Amino acid sequence: MIELTDSHCHIHFDEYDYDVQQTLLDARVAGVTRIVAVGTDVDNSVETIEFARQNNGIIALVGVHPHEATKTLAENQFKNLERLVKENIDIISGIGECGLDYHYEHSTRKDQKRLLEMHLDLAAKYNLPISFHVREAFDDFWAILDNSKDVRGVVHSFSSGSKDMKAIMGYGLYVGINGIITFSREEDLLESVKQAPLERMLLETDAPYLTPKPYRGKINKPEYVRLVAEFLSNLKGVNPDIVAKITTNNVEELFGRTKDVSQ
Numbered sequence: 129m130i131e132l133t134d135s136h137c138h139i140h141f142d143e144y145d146y147d148v149q150q151t152l153l154d155a156r157v158a159g160v161t162r163i164v165a166v167g168t169d170v171d172n173s174v175e176t177i178e179f180a181r182q183n184n185g186i187i188a189l190v191g192v193h194p195h196e197a198t199k200t201l202a203e204n205q206f207k208n209l210e211r212l213v214k215e216n217i218d219i220i221s222g223i224g225e226c227g228l229d230y231h232y233e234h235s236t237r238k239d240q241k242r243l244l245e246m247h248l249d250l251a252a253k254y255n256l257p258i259s260f261h262v263r264e265a266f267d268d269f270w271a272i273l274d275n276s277k278d279v280r281g282v283v284h285s286f287s288s289g290s291k292d293m294k295a296i297m298g299y300g301l302y303v304g305i306n307g308i309i310t311f312s313r314e315e316d317l318l319e320s321v322k323q324a325p326l327e328r329m330l331l332e333t334d335a336p337y338l339t340p341k342p343y344r345g346k347i348n349k350p351e352y353v354r355l356v357a358e359f360l361s362n363l364k365g366v367n368p369d370i371v372a373k374i375t376t377n378n379v380e381e382l383f384g385r386t387k388d389v390s391q
C-alpha cells in the first residue's frame with residue numbers, strides 16, 4: 129500500500145472528542161503515516177507543538193485563524209506566537225493556519241489583513257512555508273501576497289473554482305483538497321480540481337470537519353484522506369497509487385521530511 133499524508137487536521141485539540149492514540153493507529157492501518165497538525169490560535173498552537181513532540185509522524189504548524197484576528201490583535205497575543213516559534217523552531221515545520229475569511233467575517237477585514245501580514249513576516253523571518261485559509265477573499269489575499277517575497281505555501285480546503293485555482297497555480301502555491309470534493313455539486317470546483325496538476329496538490333481532511341462521503345455526519349479522521357485520494361483518482365482518471373505517491377511527495381517538498389508514525 130502506498131502511503132498517504134493528511135496535510136491539514138486538528139485532531140489534537142483538547143476540545144475535540146478523539147481517542148488520539150487510537151486515531152493515529154487507525155490512520156497507520158489505513159496507510160496514512162504522516163499527519164500535519166495545525167494550530168488556529170496561540171493556545172492551541174502550544175497543544176500542536178506538544179502533540180508533535182509526543183508522537184512520531186506529526187508535522188506541526190502554528191498560527192492564528194482569521195476568525196480570531198480581532199481578538200488576537202486586541203489582546204496583543206501575536207508576540208506570544210512569535211516567541212513560541214522562536215523557542216520551538218526545532219519542531220515547527222510551518223506557519224498556519226492564517227488567512228482571510230470574508231464568508232463568516234468573525235473578525236473585521238482590516239484586522240484579518242493585518243494579522244495575515246504579520247504571519248507572512250513571521251514565516252519569512254524563519255523561512256517557513258504557510259497553510260493559508262482563504263474564503264471569499266481572494267482579491268485581497270493576492271494583493272497582500274504581491275507585497276511579500278518568496279512565499280511558499282498551500283491554500284488549504286479549496287472550495288472555489290477555476291479562476292481562483294488558476295491564480296493559486298500562477299503564484300506557485302499548492303492547493304489543499306479535502307472531503308468537499310466528494311459531496312460538492314459545484315461543477316466549476318470539480319472541473320478546476322480535475323484540470324489542476326497533481327504536482328501542485330496536497331490531500332487533507334481538515335478533521336474533525338468536512339467528513340467525506342460516505343461518512344457525512346460523523347467526525348472526520350485522518351484515515352479518511354484515503355477517500356479523498358480515491359475520489360480524486362476517479363475524477364482525474366489517474367491510478368490511486370500515483371495520486372498517493374505524488375501528493376505525499378508534495379507534502380514532503382513543502383513541509384519537509386519527518387519520521388512516519390510507525391517509527
Ligand SMILES: [Zn+2]
Nearest residue numbers: 136166225334
Ligand atoms: Zn483547518
